[in-house]
Amino acid sequence: MTGSEDTPALRELAAHYQSMPPVVAIQARIAGYDGERLHLQAPLAANVNDKGCAFGGSLSSLMTLAGWGLVTLRLQEAGLEAPVYVADSNVRFRVPLFADLHAEAWLQEGDWDSACADLRSRGRASLMIASRVGPGDGSASAVGSARYVAMLG
Amino acid sequence: MTGSEDTPALRELAAHYQSMPPVVAIQARIAGYDGERLHLQAPLAANVNDKGCAFGGSLSSLMTLAGWGLVTLRLQEAGLEAPVYVADSNVRFRVPLFADLHAEAWLQEGDWDSACADLRSRGRASLMIASRVGPGDGSASAVGSARYVAMLG
Numbered sequence: 001m002t003g004s005e006d007t008p009a010l011r012e013l014a015a016h017y018q019s020m021p022p023v024v025a026i027q028a029r030i031a032g033y034d035g036e037r038l039h040l041q042a043p044l045a046a047n048v049n050d051k052g053c054a055f056g057g058s059l060s061s062l063m064t065l066a067g068w069g070l071v072t073l074r075l076q077e078a079g080l081e082a083p084v085y086v087a088d089s090n091v092r093f094r095v096p097l098f099a100d101l102h103a104e105a106w107l108q109e110g111d112w113d114s115a116c117a118d119l120r121s122r123g124r125a126s127l128m129i130a131s132r133v134g135p136g137d138g139s140a141s142a143v144g145s146a147r148y149v150a151m152l153g
Numbered sequence: 154m155t156g157s158e159d160t161p162a163l164r165e166l167a168a169h170y171q172s173m174p175p176v177v178a179i180q181a182r183i184a185g186y187d188g189e190r191l192h193l194q195a196p197l198a199a200n201v202n203d204k205g206c207a208f209g210g211s212l213s214s215l216m217t218l219a220g221w222g223l224v225t226l227r228l229q230e231a232g233l234e235a236p237v238y239v240a241d242s243n244v245r246f247r248v249p250l251f252a253d254l255h256a257e258a259w260l261q262e263g264d265w266d267s268a269c270a271d272l273r274s275r276g277r278a279s280l281m282i283a284s285r286v287g288p289g290d291g292s293a294s295a296v297g298s299a300r301y302v303a304m305l306g
Contacts, residue, residue, distance in 0.1 A: 022200050022208045025178030047175050055175045056239040057217045061210025068209075086209040088245045093238070 009076055013069050026058050028065055031102065038070040041136075042101040053096035054141070059103075060091050063131035063144040066105035071127055071148045078116040082150040087126070089146040102136035105129050108145060115150075123152040162229055166222050179211050181218055184255065188230075191223040194289075195254040206249035207294070212256075213244050216284035216297040219258035224280055224301045231269040235303040240279070242299040255289035258282050261298060268303075276305040 014030050017023045027046040032039040040062055047058035064086055071084045108130035119125040127148045132140040167183050170176045180199040185192035193215055200211035217239055224237045261283035272278040280301045285293040 016203050020202050020208055021198070022179055022202075022211045025199075026175055045174070046178075049173050049175075050169050051236065055173055055214075056221075056242070057210070057214025058175045060213045060217070060242065061208075064210045064213070083204065085249075086246055088243070089209070089213065090241070090243045092241045096238075 009073055012076075013073060016072075017065065017069070022061070023065060026061060028062055030069070033073065037104050037106045038066050038073065039102065039104045040066045040069070041103070044098070044100050047101060051096065053098045054101055056091075056093055056142070058101065059093065059097065059133045059142045060089065060144070062101050062103040063091065063105065063133050063142070064089060064146060066103045067129035067131050067144075067146050067148060070105045070107075070129060071150065074112050075116065075119070075125075075150055078112070080116060080119055080150070080152070082119060082125075082152050084148050084150045087147045087149045089144060091142055091144045093142045095141050097133070097135060097141035099135035101133055103131060103133040105131040119150055119152060125150045162226055165229075166226060169225075170218065170222070175214070176218060179214060181215055183222070186226065190257050190259045191219050191226065193219045193222070193256045195256075197251070197253050200254060204249065206251045207254055209244075209246055209295070211254065212246065212250065212286045212295045213242065213297070215254050215256040216244065216258065216286050216295070217242060217299065219256045220282035220284050220297075220299050220301060223258045223260075223282060224303065227265050228269065228272070228278075228303055231265070233269060233272055233303070233305075235272060235278075235305050237301050237303045240300045240302045242297060244295055244297045246295045248294050250286070250288060250294035252288035254286055256284060256286040258284040272303055272305060278303045 049055040131144040202208040284297040
């Protein structure tokens with residue numbers, strides 16, 4: 001994470017991740033955030049399977065964490081403190097990944113303002129988040145699509 | 154795993170799992186196998202999220218491992234040694250899981266004999282595997298459906 005991205009919100013998200021043993025285990029860390037996309041990274045060594053490439057479950061987990069983090073950050077920026085849950089998740093595994101894991105997540109459909117309005121007026125918002133994970137060269141070893149739900153108190 | 158289920162094939166599968174750092178991290182272990190369903194377990198403590206319940210990524214991972222293990226075992230029983238890959242995965246998260254994770258996987262469609270015949274004749278087989286994970290009382294906190302592909306050298 002570069003210095004310019006080291007905001008209080010990102011530090012809080014990083015602390016959230018670090019409070020979760022399975023996230024510590026895969027050594028996931030925040031690698032960047034530009035307001036639209038959240039990037040996470042994890043080393044291959046902590047996520048390798050019996051074939052020497054990344055375990056599919058780790059690819060899914062890193063994409064899930066990126067999507068969850070993105071939704072959490074955007075709601076916080078809108079002044080909304082609501083727990084966020086993953087409701088469903090689809091992942092397509094394209095090619096084995098023999099390198100460190102680079103994941104990113106972004107809003108797949110709809111817009112943040114409408115979601116925030118839903119959360120304020122109805123106490124609930126649903127967001128479709130796209131994600132991908134690969135070696136960091138722009139190619140995707142796996143692509144994901146997941147729905148996250150935020151609910152006020 | 155009870156003594157009656159402690160076969161050489163299950164010991165080999167357990168060793169496979171133990172060779173994967175992310176699987177060791179979530180403390181997944183084989184809990185039973187009757188030829189049709191493979192059961193895995195993992196402790197909540199190693200898989201807990203910031204809300205005190207099981208991390209969605211861990212639920213997905215345990216179901217993926219159960220499916221992968223089931224396909225690997227059934228192919229081995231048919232005398233086929235082929236690497237098995239997860240091709241795509243869909244998971245629906247129903248309710249938070251505040252207990253140790255119990256996952257099971259079974260064949261969702263088709264039959265094993267046809268898949269083995271495909272693998273022998275065409276060098277490739279595709280299998281749809283259903284899975285679920287919950288507290289071990291028969292209820293499901295998450296349900297999954299995933300396609301696994303096996304390919305001969």
